[in-house]
Amino acid sequence: MSESDHQSPDFIREFRKTRRHLPHWQAPGETHYVTFALLDRRACDLTSPGLAHIIIDALQFRHEQRYTLLDWVIMPDHVHFIVYPLMTDEGFFSLSKITGSMKGWTAHEINREMDRRVALWQDESFDRVIRSNGEYRKHAFYIWMNPVKAGLVESPRDWQWWGNGRFCRRMQRRDE
Secondary structure, X not given: OOHHHHOOOOEEOOOEEEEOOOEEEEOOOOEEXXXXXXXXXXXXXXXXXXXXXXXXXXXXXXXXXXXXXXXXXEOOOEEEEEXXXXXXXXXXXXXHHHHHHHHHHHHHHHHHHOOOOOOOEOOOOEEEEEOOHHHHHHHHHHHHXXXXXXXXXXXXXXXXXXXXXXXXXXXXXXXO
């Protein structure tokens, strides 16, 4: 039986591996760490308030409908987030559809905001299955510390463009 005989490309019911230039794995019930970046890293600053709010709206738009958004950060030229695709009667929402929808909508809105029509995002996103609590903490800590590592702020609490996810909230409370 082929994949199309038993599931829509919008949903997954079993382990799926795809490959374009990068390999992509998705298994039902798995959490994912995702990064997508600007095609031209100098095209715009995603942390300018008008653009950052477009990305935040996209990240949060389908939260608790198609996925649970756990932790996220917007950097000047890329976005990191941890997401858990939710299940319907048809299966789990496809990670490629989740990220494709975010990238498509944000590209349209950012181009509109900047009064231009150009390709905004790199064609593929980087994604990784998170297999354990320890791996989740590692990726969430990376998200939390990314603005510090990039020299944008001295403390992660000072960065305004990060998600109020489980890990980030816990780190913020611990540091207060």
